Structure formats: structure tokens, C-alpha cells
Amino acid sequence: MKSKEHRPPIWADRFLEWYCDPSLLEDLQGDLHERFTHRIRNGSITRAKLLFIWDVFIFLRPYTFRGNRRVSFFFMFRNYFKSAYRSLSKNKLNTSLIVAGLTISISGFILISLYVIDESKFDKHYDKADRIYRVTTKLHSETATELTAWSDAYLGPHLKELYPEVEESVGIVKMRGKTIVSHDGKSFPEELLYRVEKSYFRIFSHLWISGDPTTALSKPRSIVLTKKMANKYFGDEKPIGQSIDIGGDNYLVTGIIKNPPSHSDLIFDGLLSTDKEYLAESTFWCTTFILFRHAADANGFEKKLDFACKKYLDPESAETGTTFSYQMELLTDVHFGDDKLFDTPKGNRSSAYVFTVIALFILCIACVNYVNLSFAQSIKKNVQSGIRKILGAQPSQIRAQQLTESLLLTATSLIFAICLSALLLPLINRTTGKEIEFQQFFSLSFLPIVLFIMLAIGFFAGSFPAIYTSSLNPLDALNGTYRIVSKKWLRSSLVVVQFTACIILMICTKIVFDQVNLLTKSDPGFNKEQILVVDIPNDPSLFQLMPDVKNEFSELPFVRKSSLAGYNSVPTSDMDIDTYEVDTNNGTFKKAFNNISVDEDYIDLFKIGLVEGRNITKEDLDNDHSTVMVNESLVKMMGWKHPFDQTLGEGTREYTIVGVVKDFHFNSFHRSIEPLIIHGSNSSPEKLMVKVDKIDFEKIGIMEKIWKKYLDDQPFTFEFMDTYFNNQYKSEKAIQTILLWFSWLAIVIACLGLFGLVAISTSQRTKEFGIRKILGAGPISISSLIAKQFLMLIGLAAVIAAPISWYGAETWLAKFAYKISIRMEHFLLPILIILAIAFLSMCYHMFKAVHGNAIQSIKHE
Amino acid sequence: MKGTNLGEFEELVLLAVGILNDEAYSIAITKEINRITKRKVIFPVVHSALNRLEEKGFVESKLGGATKERGGRSKRLFTISAGGKKALLRVKAQRDELWSLIPKVVFKNA
Incomplete structure (x- = not known):
């Protein structure tokens, strides 16, 4: 030992x-x-x-x-703590109202902070995150300006060659659609596979479980899997060195990395090596990331990008009628950057702002509640502090004592709130689609939140009553001449602040609800009900089978219609853009247009209206795919009188226009309808759409059987059109849900406070009410005495809240191409609801005041 | 002005200091009081009582007698001062006088 x-x-x-x-x-x-x-x-x-x-x-x-x-100050804490505990447990109603309000609001605040922290953490976990930039392309054409997340696949190598400050570059490209991955009898469609150049791991750092980052992707046909994916296919086996089937080709597993955290835009399950040295040899576009040697090298690099763009892209852009320019953005800014075509899912900065504002509102409401209720009971405390002062306490000591009490309250509420938010966490994760873990509560980034709450509530809210009581003249306090009434203006303005926040939240909730309704319920110009969208495996050898599958589906009694759609041609996807030669009144131009490829049933399946001309027919498809339809917007833009006389040229091909369809909202209501070319083509279908009467498991079983008959080892996976459609409005829905919950929270907290205040003000006026009753006042005049002052304050709050919420809502609505107009009812309804709820929360005390025995009331005090 | 009165507990502590003579330091005193009075006296209380007694001038202390189990640190060894002795005697005299004044009859009935 x-x-x-x-x-x-x-x-x-x-x-x-x-x-x-x-x-x-x-x-x-x-x-x-x-x-x-x-x-x-x-x-x-x-x-x-x-x-x-x-x-x-x-x-x-x-x-x-x-x-x-x-150091008497230091040791007085024991005494402060004791007296705080006693005074809190003496006023059980008040204390529990305060603690309930604080608990609810703090847990709201915690949850929202967790969300915002998670949002702001995006892609910061990479070691070199401050030196990694993404280069994107801006396309200018006469018809539109488009931002796309992609760039020329040669750009990376070019930049690395031209500029020494570019240490490394990588091109990555997501595998199109769903790829069937199989190993040892297990077979699933996978969406999150990327093809990356071997330089990937020199730029992006990951946590390796096994394998060597420097060599993992250097040979063709290698794949690095995430832990999750490895477990899915290999179970307990050792995956390294084994082969796995990716869309028909065998790949060698060369590395296993830990699952990337959920706060990353680049979410993948597997990274595949390229067949050649550079992606550019097999694809034209890819997402390009560059790594600078020093973070400062990025300054002014845009000029060099322009130079590179001129050098390599200009000859091409002259040909296509569009001009290109490159832009770059820091990896960590990508999440909140502008939305681009073919981009990874975006964070929504405005959601984050909205949520932060809500969180602060809620916290503010609870603080006000606390200040209000503690003021209200300060008469009793004044006596105590009066005595303390007479016994020699300094004002600073009185303040310290008050602050101890408020910190004690805050700490208690904080503990409750952490428990409550731990319970609510799964709910928030579901609403926002995040994976925030419980362990977050114990992480370092959570500490500032706790400190902030303690300071904000404990010191800020606690200092009001503290300064007030410490400044009292002790003799006045003992005599009781200082009534709470003398601070009535303060109490009133606090109530106004509180209800202003409430009403703003309510009005915004109402407006957001109406807007989301407009987005999801108004007619997009096509029928999206009861449509199954079946994934077609990305395997050219299977494409020729698809028309047969489609025909057999169509013959089923419960199927009304089915249709094959080509690359990104199902409504809600990012449409392809190509350059066409078109004739206008001023001659022939090259223009870039959105386009989709569909078969003869697409228009009927979606019930898209035909303005003139005819639909694409089966014969068109069988011939040479040279017929197209266009939408009204395109005709309008080109100023064509006779659209059917026009042809569209693309490269060596020429398309004849056979029909004009009514404008429909291919993409969400965030954007207005753009000109669109609809190709008749079923040569490379991506999705098979089936419109059915009332879907059930049996019917899916029947369809799956047919599917297996043709494509026996390919899984039958589908999604409802509705789901695709609603996914476009995910962030609005999240705002909607959160606003709804939190405006209710705010109302509950504010009403808790109102309840407490009314309790105190009626108990102070018990005698007055007694006398009034004896002199003949009826129940209505008594209750109106109580209600009047508070309802007037809420009315004042409404007047303040209306313009603020109008401004906020207008700002939020500005990003929508289609939006509701803000009307009177958006203000009136929430205000009426709040008035009604506030009135209800006062009812109990009014009832008590009205029905109490008048004689008893007079004897009061 | 601090009182120069000797409290009941302080009296115990002071007596224990006397009993232990050369080895009177706080832990030993605590043990001694616990052993004789069968009370559960805790160490911090004795420590602060000793401190009070020294302030009142009833005990004197000096450092010494370091041991290994104390991490080589000295003990504060207490001895009863002249004032302490006087106070103890005064208390004892008061007690004796009070005892002598109780009529014998009282104990017969108890």
C-alpha cells in the first residue's frame, strides 16, 4: 500500500x-x-x-x-436562503403560479435554443471547415436567372492547376434516383449514395472505424460505407474487403466511417469511387468543393473564378444562349445560403429567426409574470425588509436577499424545465425533422443557455422588486403607507407588455395558418389525389420493360390511369433546364427552358387542362419523340399567335409543338409559374405513377406481384404524390406547428399571471366591494369593476400588437409568390380569443367577489 | 463586548482540555467528551467552541506534535489559561453553593 x-x-x-x-x-x-x-x-x-x-x-x-x-455578506446567504424559502412557501399560490409560468417558458426557450444551436452547427464539425468552399454556378438567360448547386465538372481540377492557393478540390455527384444495393440476399433501394473523387477525404474529415482515408477511394469500384449502412448489409460480419452490389456492379468495401452527425447538409450512406481519375470524364456537372491553403486565400478569389469562367465556359455559353458565372460560398454558410437547383436540403434562416424571436417572447412574458406577481406581494415583504433595515441591513443586503429569492425560484423552475423539455424533445424532433439527442442537455454548448436563463430571469426580473424594496423608507414600509397601488403604472405596463407579446404570437399564428392553407389547399392546376409514385430502378436495361409494367397496371380494375415520367418530371422535383433555339418576332434566339419528359397519359393522369391542340399520343412516342407540348406561360412569353407553327431546336434535333396546356404549379407556390416544355418521351423513365381508387394493402400486394413478375429482384417502393407535395411546405408547417404551440403557451403563462394579479387586486378591494354591495351594487357592476381595468389593458396591448405583427407577417409573406392578403379578421379573431380567455381567467375571482358575504367582506383587514 | 461567561458546553470543553493536559487538541478533545458524557458531540462544534474559548481568553494554544497521519501538519495544543482556571473555579463555586442550599427534603421525595 x-x-x-x-x-x-x-x-x-x-x-x-x-x-x-x-x-x-x-x-x-x-x-x-x-x-x-x-x-x-x-x-x-x-x-x-x-x-x-x-x-x-x-x-x-x-x-x-x-x-x-x-464577509458577513457571504454568510448572510444562509439567512437569505432561509427567509426566501419561508416567504415562498408561505405564498403557495403565488409561488406555484410563478414557477409554473417560468417552467413552461424556460422549457420552451430551451427547446428552441436546442433547435437553433443545432441549425447553426451545420457542417462545422469538419476539421478544415473554415477553408472549404463550394463553387456554384449562376445561369443568366433571357428567361430566367437560375442558381444551381452544380458546376462544370472540370472546374475543380482547373482551379487547382491555375491557382496555387487551392490546395485540393473534389467533385462529388449524387447517384440519380434510387439505386438498388444488395449483398448476400439483402436488397434495398438506397438514395444517399455519392460518387466522389479520391481527394474527398483530404478535404472532409470523418471519424474512421476501419480503413485508411488516404487510399480508400483511390481504386475504381471502391466504396466507403457509414456504420449504419455497414450494419444494414453486413450485420456482424466484417465488411472491409467484402464486395457489395451497387446497381448491378460489384464494389469493394474499403472503409467504414462513423455515421456523420445529423447537422450536416451532406448526408450520405455510402461514398463510391470514380471510375476514372476525375468525375469530369464521365459526367458534365458535379458539385465542386475546393480547399484553400489558408482561410485568408478566399478573399478576392471571386475575381479568379470569373477569370476561370471566361476561360473555360464562355465559348460554350456563346453557343447555348446563356451566360454563366461562378459563385463560391463557405461550407458552413451553405446550409443557410440561397436555395439552388439540385441543392442539398436547406436550413431556413427565417425559421430560425422566427423561432428565436418566439423564444425570447416567451421568456419575456414569463419574466414579466414574475415581476408582476412578486410586486403584488411585496407589501408583506416590505414589512420584512423594513425590519431588516431597522436592524441595520444595508440596501445592498436587502437587494442580495431579494436576488437570492429570485435565483432560488429560477433554479427550481430551471430544473423542472429541463425535465419537461427532455419529455418534449421527441415531439420537437418529429416536427422539425431533427435528431437532437437528450445528451445535449449535458453538453458544453448548453451551458450558455442555462447561464443566460439564470441571468435573464434571476437577475433581470429579480432586480425590479429588489431595487424597489431596498429603496423604501423603513418606517413607511412598517406603517404600510406604501401600498402597491403607488406602482400601479408599472404593473399596468407590464401587463400590457405581456399581452402585446401574446397577441402578436396569436395574430402571426393565424396568418401563418391561412398562408399554409393557401399553399396546400389551393388548386395547383393538377390533381394530386390518390396517386402512387413508384420508383423505377436506375438501370437502363430495365427501362424497356417499363411500358409493359405500366400497361399491366392500367388493366387492373382499381387503377384509373398510369403514366411513366422521365428525369425529374414528377411535379415538385427540380426540373431539367436545356437550351432551345426558338423563333420570336425578332428572329431566332437561344433560350434556356425548364423541361420534363412524359408519356401520353401524364396530362390525363394529373387532369392538367388542355388549352388548344392535342395531347401527346402513343404514336408520337413510338415514332421519334419529336413532339412536345408547352404551357401557356411559354406561349405568352414568346408572344406567339400560332404556337403550332413554331418549332423548337435543341442541338441537331427539332421538336414540333402539338399542344398547349394550362399553366399548373409544377413547383411549390413559393415560385411563380415558369415557361415549360413537355417532351413526349418514355425512353428513360424515372417514376411510374399510378392513379388508383382508394388504396389498401391488398391492392398494393396485387401491384407488387405484377412488378415482381417483370423485375423480380427489384424492390417495389413507392411514395404518395401527396407526400411529395406536402414536403415542399415542410418548413412552413414546422413554423405553423411551433407557433401554434407557443402562442398557446404564451396565453397560458399570461393568464396565470392575470389570475394571480386579479387575486391580489380583488383581495385588496374586498372591503370596498362589501360596502358597494351593501349600498346596492349588483353582480354586474361589481364584476365590471374588476374586469374593466384588465380588459382595457389588453385592449391597449392589442393596439400596440397589431402594427408589429402586421410588419412581421408582411416580411415573412414577402418570399411567397402567392400569398394571402392580410385582412381585418386576422387581427380581430385572435384579439377576441385572447379577450375571452383573459375574461375566463378572471371569472373565478369575480364570482368570489360577487357571491361573498358582504358583512364578512367589510370585516376584512 | 464579548461576554466572559462560561457556557455549559464551553465548560465541558474546558474541562476536557484540562483532563488531556499535554495532548489537548481538537480531535482528542472531541473523543474525550464523547467518551465521558456519552453525547454525540461533533468535531466542528468543538472546534468552534475552542476558538470561542481562546477569544475569551480561557485557553491558550501553541502549535506542535505533527504526525504522519496529519500529512505532517502540526496540532494546535490547548492549555487552560489563568483566566480559564478562574472561570472554571467560579462556575464550580457557584454550583457548590447552589448545591448546599438545596434542602435535604427535596431529594427524599424525588
């Missing part, structure tokens, strides 16, 4: 040395060590250590404290 002599905890020893008066230290420390040694002899070490710590704290007394004459 000699080598490992047990010592008491060093920090406790240090603490003792810190606080203990030097004249006592030598002996006391010795004593405690001696006790420690004795305890080790008779019992467990942990126990001895704990008891040592206990001893150190027990000896934290005035007489042992360094310079002990000046």
Missing part, C-alpha cells in the same frame, strides 16, 4: 487552503487529514473522500474565513 497512499481530494484541500484563515489553517487541515486517515482505516475510501469534502464545507464558517470581519 506504500506506493498508493490515499489522499483526500486535492480540489477540496485547495478550497480549504483558499478560504481558511492562515492562523487556523495548519491545525485545521491537519485535523481533517487525520480524520480522513482514520476513516480510511475503518471504511471505504469513497466514503472517506466524501466525508472529507463534507468537512471542508462544514468548516466554511465566519470564524474560519480569511479576513472574516468583512
